[in-house]
Amino acid sequence: MDHELISLIVEELRENRDGWEVELRGVEFFGQPVSLVLQTMPIPRPEILPPSEEMKSLVFLVLGSIEGVLTLARSHFEEYHAEGLSVATGSVAHPHIWIYQDNLEEDGPGRWTFVVESNMNPDYGTHIEFDGLTVVDVWGGD
Known part of the structure; x- marks a missing residue:
């Protein structure tokens, strides 16, 4: 993806329960759409925070x-x-790029996870x- 498209994706992020999420149009994993999830509400923070610059930089690296x-x-x-x-x-269910603010703080600015859930076991x-x-x-x- 080019820089301009990634910028548009970042603008399309929508607040969810734990932070921000957007489906990556046209991106699939085993036939399932891939999402970008930015978790910015780690415990014990009382509210959802906007994505940090560190998170955004990692989004550009990964999506690029x-x-x-x-x-x-x-x-x-x-x-x-x-x-x-x-x-x-x-x-395969809800494959997503998961960038978690706590992981960036604890494990370093490049840490993220590609998570593939299962429709056979939601946990x-x-x-x-x-x-x-x-x-x-x-x-x-x-």
């Missing part, structure tokens, strides 16, 4: 390389679920953790 990010996410998702791949790919998600554009861990759970 979205094709490569999705390729990496898909590869790691398939490897993680190799034994039950058809079930895992058939249950389960595959978490593909990135530092910048590099995958650092993959795990499943809630």
Whole structure:
């Protein structure tokens, strides 16, 4: 994505329960639309904050390389679920780029996660953790 399109996406962010979210039109993961989620309401803060400049910078990095990010996410998702791949790919729900303010503060300014929820278990998600554009861990759970 180019800088202008990413700027438009940032402007389209809408407040949700924990921060901000927007669906990335035309971006899919196993046939499901991908969203961008910026969680700015970590406990114990009493209100939703606007996205920080640090978050916005990370959004530009990630969305600027979205094709490569999705390729990496898909590869790691398939490897993680190799034994039950058809079930895992058939249950993909709400894949999203999750940037959490607390993680940026605790783990560094490049930390974010590609989360793939499951329509078979709403409490389960595959978490593909990135530092910048590099995958650092993959795990499943809630």
